[in-house]
Amino acid sequence: MVEINGFAIDVLCNEKRHNPKNYKTHINNGFSVLIDKKIYVHLSTKNIVKLIDKTTKSEIAKSVIKIDLDSLKKQIFNDGGVSGEVKKESGSVSSEKKKVIGKLNSKLNNLKISGWLASTDADAKESRNALLKFPNGISFTVKTNKFRKDLVSKGINGNSGFVFDIPLELIAQLPETFEVSLWDKKLNKLIDKVKYSNQPVFTPRNFDEYLKYSMVMPIAYAPFSENYKRCFAFMENVASRLANHNSSTLVSVIMPVYNREKVVKESILSVLAQSYQNFELIIVDDGSTDNTVSIIESIKDPRIILLKSKENRGCSHARNLAVSKSKGSYIFYLDSDNTWDNRYLKVMVGAFEALPKASAVYCGQYLFKQNSDKCYAVRFASFNKSLLENRNYIDINCFGHTRKSYDAIGGFDASLRRLVDYDFILRLSVSFDIYSIPVILSNYFFNKAENTITDTEVFNPLKIENYIQHDQNSKSENLNVSAIIPNHETIDDLEECISSLISAGCSEIIVVDNNSSPECVQRLEILKKENRIKLIKNTCNYGFTYAVNQGIHVANPENDILLVNNDSVYTSDAIKRMKAFAYSLDDVGLVVPRQVLYEDNGSISIHVPYANKKNKCDVNLSIKHFNIEHVPLFSNGKCIELSFAPFFSVYIRRDVYRLAGDLDSQHGRHYRSDRIYCDYIRHLLGLKIYYVVDAVVYHKLQKSTAVLKDNKADYEKIFVNNSWSEQECLQNGFVQKNWEK
Incomplete structure (x- = not known):
């Protein structure tokens, strides 16, 4: 949230920042503010601008920005507004002398919108920022730096093209037909607009197709089609079949917790409500400073083991500590802001019983936003190691493994503060078999708690090459x-x-x-x-x-x-x-x-x-x-x-x-x-x-x-044409068929 002289504006941090000064990994977390008539009335020559994290309500940055109100007024009330990032300089905005032109391609191509945007100034070689506006006020900034040979022949800067991949979550929300407008961001000028027909990424015709193509598309977005509902219904039958066993193997459930007084009780109760009752719930309080511990201690159940840490050492240390004290043959994890279906442990133990070669298993999840009681998507994929190495789709809250596999890889990496689960699952996948179980029994809530790792820890990507194992001695044999x-x-x-x-x-x-x-x-x-x-x-x-x-x-x-x-x-x-x-x-x-x-x-x-x-x-x-x-x-x-x-x-x-x-x-x-x-x-x-x-x-x-x-x-x-000429056919003894002519 950006606050200008006390006037609050919600912003989406999704714009690419080239070589940001301090946080080089945060290249896609930039934002800009469009100064329009609505904002103009709150401005003065000196403006106090604050950047506030909307989730935690904490002030991140503050600056005094000078603006030339007369120049800005002319731009807004004559041209309909001025766009761009609020700058610390004088703030005056000059209009370009040359015309800006561009065009959107009339059709979507594999969920990509392409086009071009350029100045008619023959000397203008720099890339421009295009703004693509979608329905519901959603917009994206796109750099126009793709080479277009066809533009050169028309006397236009050839490096003015762009290609934009529409995010999958946006595709799921768009209607059958939708309009996209192309704006020059610097001038806040409308250049072109096109109506597109939506192209659903994939809808399975049957469960076989769902099982197969979940390998490349693990998320199905609501509202769910009848085809998806049939697939989910069959998955309920799979769950019932796997739950039909008499195993009484002891299971360990691991729950790290830190300052989660508002949500931890619900997570604990979802474990205690499991139809499979032979478990121990080991909770590690990682140095909480709120009422988390007292809430946990108020829940009386002999299967709960509470371990207390005096300082906050991170979820990896907490999980490793819990596993070291555990006695179960199978180990599962539940974070303190998520929940399980009451059949979860019963079904997952049944999966281990049905798959004696499995070292780890995982299932599907319902995805929720904050405290909403209506899921916006289902996440499940048949196991695809190559996709896992590209982008994680397996959450630790629907993942379980044997004690042997945990001991072999050495537990969670306590040196990591983020991507901890991803690292653990990748390391396990190198040497052990992970099986996908097509049932949906886990509930994952985005931003339900106010101190999630995603919000509080700096993102440092993993080096995936470290998780791909190769035999270095293969050259020795013919x-x-x-x-x-x-x-x-x-x-x-x-x-x-x-x-x-x-x-x-x-x-x-x-x-x-x-x-x-x-x-x-x-x-x-x-x-x-x-x-x-x-x-x-x-x-x-x-x-x-x-x-x-x-x-x-x-x-x-x-x-x-x-x-x-x-x-x-x-x-x-x-x-x-x-x-x-x-x-x-x-x-x-x-x-x-x-x-x-x-x-x-x-x-x-x-x-x-x-x-x-x-x-x-x-x-x-x-x-x-x-x-x-x-x-x-x-x-x-x-x-x-x-x-x-x-x-x-x-x-x-x-x-x-x-x-x-x-x-x-x-x-x-x-x-x-x-x-x-x-x-x-x-x-x-x-x-x-x-x-x-x-x-x-x-x-x-x-x-x-x-x-x-x-x-x-x-x-x-x-x-x-993919064909042979008549002379080439004669040389090679080929005969052209009617369908080839």
Whole structure:
């Protein structure tokens, strides 16, 4: 909340701040205030401006800001207002001499709004701030710094484009049609407005689809469709089935608490109300200074064990202390501002009984805002380790584990003040099996308490690379695998790819070059002389499929086959893990790894809507491709069957290749052939395509395609039309079908 001379204004802290001075991690917590007629009447030449945290009501900052009221008045009453951040300088606002123009694209594209905004001043090269205004007073500031080639041809600054990802929580709130307006933020000037049709992220048609695509979209927002209600109803049946057991295993419930006198009683009572009664509730008071302890002591139950700490040492220390005093075989956690369904422990113990290999289990949650009694969303996902490493979707309040797994990872990291639960679950996922249990039995309340860790502790992101385990000794063995790499230009990326394949134990690397530049071919010849690759040189660009077949034909006939994009980077054990899985089951046809895109790649949210695109993300499990074929009811994420996988990286056993033969280059010159081959493997051979989460391969994403666009003739033929010319058909013995003409 910003208070100007006593006049309060609510602000949403969601704007990006480039290189903030003191809090470098808080890059998306900025805000600005629009000075309009309503605010103007409260202004003077010297203004006392306060920044107040609305939750805690505490004053965060205070400043005296000078404003030139005459200049400001002209701007507001002539132009309808002036926008921008309140500044400590003189505050006078000057209008731009040149005109500002821009446009919104007329259609949403994968939940993205794009457009451009620029000054007509030919010398103006700096980026502008656009303001996108949505219904209900919601607005977002967007930096216009994306290059648009089409703008250059019109004499407009080419770096004036922008692309904005609509937040998922906003998509859920928007009506079927909604209007978005584009404003120049500096001038507070309306530039354009467009009505869009809303595009729901995903609605499952049945429970199978919910189970599968929860892996990439773990949140369903209210109001819930009938399809979601059917899924939730079935989950109630799952809960009833799991609760039907006679186990009497002792369970330990851990509850850290600090200054929670207003909420702790409700949380404790939700534990005492459990239908499963053989538990101990260990509460650690972490140095509370209010009436928290007396409230806990007023609740008389022999299963409550209260441990008191004289000083506040954080929830990690409190939990570790509680676990050290506990005796249960299974350990669960409930924070003092959340609650459980009374069946929670009964069902989760039943899950452990049904899954003897499980080291940890978790369920779904109802999400609430503060003290609302109506949930605004349900959060649940079939276990997806790759998504977990991108963005956490498992809350500790619906998570339980065995004592053995806790002892093995060493408990909670007491050096962390934030992301404590996330760190704990990630570390456990490295060495132990976590299973998703599709029931909704936990209630999570945002900002129900006034001293949540999110509000009180500085955000420091975790280094996810520390939680990905690789076998560093995989190069020591010859894997009998031939890698086939179709190539066009991008020699730097290709050399990095080749080095990573060699480090990963690849036995043979065959590069099929599709008419690259002399400089690129020269460097390929050097790699050949160094015996790092075998080289096939084509004098024209045949496209992906033909080149793959050329490479397979010269590969060692005893080796398995690995199809490789030239802009991929293999981790040290990726090929070894793919091969191990390829021979682990009789029905394996194709094996694919994670396809991890680097940070800030625009394709991430297209494939995985829930992902944080600021982090690396695997996109082989994709809502765009709709390719997740089967996920077990209770899943540890290790045996995911796909209906299709793009041939960015695919492992083919030699005996499977002998059955399936070459890729179909006649009908799938370029991108189409991977789908044809996947269908051939599944439907004609009766084999399956498996995704191996422990095999990690990074992808720079279609660098050759970007280069190919500069050659319009080849690009049209190969990528747009995906077809052969009449002369090429004659040369290769191809016959065009009616549907190809």
